[in-house]
Amino acid sequence: MTATDLARGCVEALIGVGLRHAVVAPGSRNAPLSIALADAAEAGVITLHTRIDERTAAFLALGLAKTSRVPVAVVTTSGTAAVNLHPAVLEAAHAGIPLIAITADRPARLRGTLANQTTDQVGIFASAAPTYDIVGEIELADALADLDGPVHVNLQFDEPLLPTDVFVPATRQPERAPWHQEEAEVLKQGPRTVVVAGDDTGPGPRLLAQGGGWPLLAEPTSGARNGPNVIRTYRLLLGTGLGDRIERVVVHGSPTLSRPVQRLLAREGVEVVSRRAQGRWADRPHPVSYEVTCPLAAEAPADTAWLDEWLAADRDLAARIDERVAAEPGLTPYEVAVEVHRAVPDEGLLVVGASNPIRDLDLMAGSYNVGGRRLIIANRGLAGIDGTLSTAIGATLGRPHTSRALVYVGDVTFLHDLTGLVIGGAEQRPDLTIVVANDDGGSIFATLEQGAPEYAGRFEKVFGTPHGTDLGALCNGLRIPHWRVRDRAELELALANPNGGIEVVEAVIRRDNRRALDAELRALIG
Ligand SMILES: Cc1ncc(C[n+]2csc(CCOP(=O)(O)OP(=O)(O)O)c2C)c(N)n1
Ligand SMILES: C=C(O[C@H]1C=C[C@H](C(=O)CCC(=O)O)[C@@H](C(=O)O)[C@@H]1O)C(=O)O
Ligand SMILES: [Mg+2]
Secondary structure (H helix, E strand, O other), X not given: OOHHHHHHHHHHHHHHOOOOEEEEOOOOOOHHHHHHHHHHHHOOOOEEEEOOOHHHHHHHHHHHHHHXXXXXXXXXXXXXXXXXXXXXXXXXXXXXXXXXXXXXXXXXXXXXXXXXXXXOOOOOOHHHOOEEEEOOOOOHXXXXXXXXXXXXXXXXXXXXXXXXXXXXXXXXXXXXXXXXXXXOEEEOXXXXXXXXXXXXXXXXXXXXXXXXXXXXXXXXXXXXXXXXXXXXXXXXXXXXXXXXXXXXXXXXXXXXXXXXXXXXXXXXXXXXXXXXXXXXXXXXXXXXXXXXXXXXXXXXXOOOHHHHHXXXXXXXXXXXXXXXXXXXXXXXXXXXXHHHHHOOOXXXXXXXXXXXXXXXXXXXXXXXXXXXXXXXXXXXXXXXXOOHHHHHHHHHHOOOOOOOEEEEEEHHHHHHOHHHHOOOOOOOOOOEEEEEEEOOOOOHHHHOHHHOHHHHHHHHHHHHOOOOOOHHHHHHHOOOOEEEEOOHHHHHHHHHOOOOOEEEEEEEOOOOOHHHHHHHHHHOOO
């Protein structure tokens, strides 16, 4: 089979599993596939994106897959290019995202020789993505069947690499399994129960909490942080007598944000009902009384006294937190989180960076209205700070009905994916507001053990990592509009007046008082 035939067969197999977007990083050995994908894009069958940095290309594909909910391919040449896909492949494996990592390779006969740009590409993603090492026959159907996570397709291309004609792919709609709503299992009333919703769980936890009259402890990217049962300050209330009285937790997905939730799930004497998480390694790191894969429903409660107690305590603590934050001079990270949360309209999309931004949102954001069809997402599979801007650009491009798209990150996270903003003039570009909470370093570490005074001498060097970068000058070089704000009113103004296209709103905040402020807010539980 020629390289061209292999490439074209691959494109048709990808289209056959529902692929609508592909991302290519330029290279020679992947030329057969790059050209076949370009032909398919020219024929209007797929949308093709190009990025020069393979790591950012893979996170762009991850974002596209997260919102379009169909497999997305990212394609590289051979050699070090291939392993630049690994961070996104790992995130896809732990989050259960159908990312197809396609690496071009030399023919197997050249492996182990001095042939140029030739290395061992089989198994480069280890257990995160099995390799299908394909030389001829299109065994791709097996590789691409029922993707619930990433897969690695390694294509051995032999010369001649270039086609002599133009390719118009056959388009066949993927066979879709008939959608069916699984029967829900009904949980009885009885123990004092709370419902925990981790990342990407959908509305199930909200419906269960409402049905059972139970407090809902939903992370911002759960898809369940809306409706009347949401407890905004749950991570602090878990440290009070209310938290001590919990007898049962119904946990959905993978909660990753706070140690109080982890401690609750591991607490002796607490019954844990688990709705199994998606992605790999879904076994929970604590004892589970009972685990299901089906939806959960609840027996109706006799009264809502337990829920009412939580809602009253939440209102009271939230008011005290808001009062303390308002009293703090200058723009605080907590106010940035509130304004970002407010800026997401119905049908809006928000991508949240790891570290403090998602935790500030978790503490400060109230419940959204049910039916607003907002999508709040993050790379919580492994909570990496890499590729967040690219994920956001891909997520926005993969969700064309989005009314407004924002991505909210810290400064180190922003800088970590700067190449995600290197986008060719002919590329699709979304309307996307990038909000950077800039405290000149990694402030989360200040809130952890290493933020204690005894580590002050070494802290800035290995944790704080101040960089002093002029984000405005960077954006200027990238030809991206940039607005630096230093107070809440200016931040509100900037968010209320989107520029169109990709824009950066840099909110300058302090880092030196982060540990103290965090401790003060935690102490408000009294
Ligand atoms: C790829 C990757 N590298 C390093 C880390 C460790 N890490 C977690 S948070 C963080 C600092 C993030 O700083 P910033 O984005 O400015 O957010 P802030 O903590 O200041 O809110 C780092 C380095 C990580 N999670 N992922
Ligand atoms: C900084 C990294 O990730 C750490 C960030 C916070 C986690 C944490 O302990 C939050 C505490 C809380 O808000 O309750 C920490 C953890 O889970 O132990 C993460 O490792 C990092 O290096 O990745
Ligand atoms: Mg920072």
